[in-house]
Amino acid sequence: MKHFDLVIIGGGPIGIACGLEAKKKGLNYLIIEKGPIVNSLFNYPSNMQFFSSSERLEIDEIPFISKEAKPKRNEALEYYRRIVTSNHLNIQLFEKVESVRKSEHLFTIKTKKGTYTAPHVVVATGFYDLPNTLNIPGEDLPKVAHYYKDPHFYANQKLAVVGASNSAIDAALECWRKGSEVTLIIRGAEVGQRVKYWVRPDIINRIEEGSIKAYYHSTLKEVKENEIIIDTPEGDVHLKNDFVLALTGYKPNFEFLEKLGIELSDDEKRLPNYDPETMETNISGLYLAGVICGGMETHKWFIENSRIHAKVIVADILTKKFVESKDS
Structure with a gap:
């Protein structure tokens, strides 16, 4: 001692x-x-x-x-x-x-x-x-991660990114630029106001041009082996999916x-x-x-x-x- x-x-x-x-x-x-x-x-x-x-x-x-x-x-x-x-x-x-x-x-x-x-x-x-967990079915699947390291891993994959803060937006942009098909799932009405000022216009432009698909006022409802279910204002949306990055803080x-x-x-x-x-x-x-x-x-x-x-x-x-x- x-x-x-x-x-x-x-x-x-x-x-x-x-x-x-x-x-x-x-x-x-x-x-x-x-x-x-x-x-x-x-x-x-x-x-x-x-x-x-x-x-x-x-x-x-x-x-x-x-x-x-x-x-x-x-x-x-x-x-x-x-x-x-x-x-x-x-x-x-x-x-x-x-x-x-x-x-x-x-x-x-x-x-x-x-x-x-x-x-x-x-x-x-x-x-x-x-991490702040989502507490939804399928969150424990190996395809779901709460930490993001390198975009190369997600190249040529269908990737869902949950969140609207710096970590989520950085991951979405980096992975898209490495060839991922990125879908953003955002609980609120917009990309977070605290996102780095030189990054926020970038993600908004990518969303507006259709390069990255964004679902606003939406939450991830369930994760399955080959798809995800998103709860949106228009009802449930089923998307084919390879990986999920739940970057919710x-x-x-x-x-x-x-x-x-x-x-x-x-x-x-x-x-x-x-x-x-x-x-x-x-x-x-x-x-x-x-x-x-x-x-x-x-x-x-x-x-x-x-x-x-x-x-x-x-x-x-x-x-x-x-x-x-x-x-x-």
Whole structure:
């Protein structure tokens, strides 16, 4: 069993920022990541381009240089990996946290590889691990995926893409350009307003010219081996189909947060209880950082506006340590 001043759960950009700040301030810390460095970014689509410009993705004022103003996935992987290796951050990779228990003033963090204790814990696990499922017949078929990686896989195939946000629209356009016969299934009346401003006109033009078929005010009703059934305002539509990309968004691991004792709001937003001045939750010594703070409002927090969480959290920990040392 190893003891630390701070254990950070999650090795994404914000978890890395917390580790950097802890190291700068002399705290004995550990970052635990269940996958590779910046696991969520690693699992993004191969050709993904960020909405934010590179300087907005910087952490700890370390320059992020990219070929274009808005960097690609591989450039981000290189940037954050170099930060970890160059700064010799104390990070354990491919180590999933199984439980976190608090006894008096100390947390015990158990993983498949070890057990750690610390008076302070930061949860910076993001929301990319759990997809919002459709809960329809056939969703468990091998032809259905909730994550999209590369358009080559879908070349010359009949592909249905469910969703109207950035991930769905990017996938629809990329796969169409690689030869897929793409059908978009959109629950609302239009392509999402938050779609990247240089992409939205592209998809609208492809729909209007008939290159990509779009069903609005529609939902996917059922998936079968060789077809799908779409519930549209005009009734059920049966289409021949090879693959389905259900890109309907993702959500934080609320079950994990509840097991930690973090209170969540009763409404559909499921906002976690934390003090925005310190990022400390209703559990003393337990902090939240990054996009997980937004609950189901996954569009609220990004790297660019949550990187400050690292400094806020470490400052609060140091304040508490100072008070405790004075009292003792």
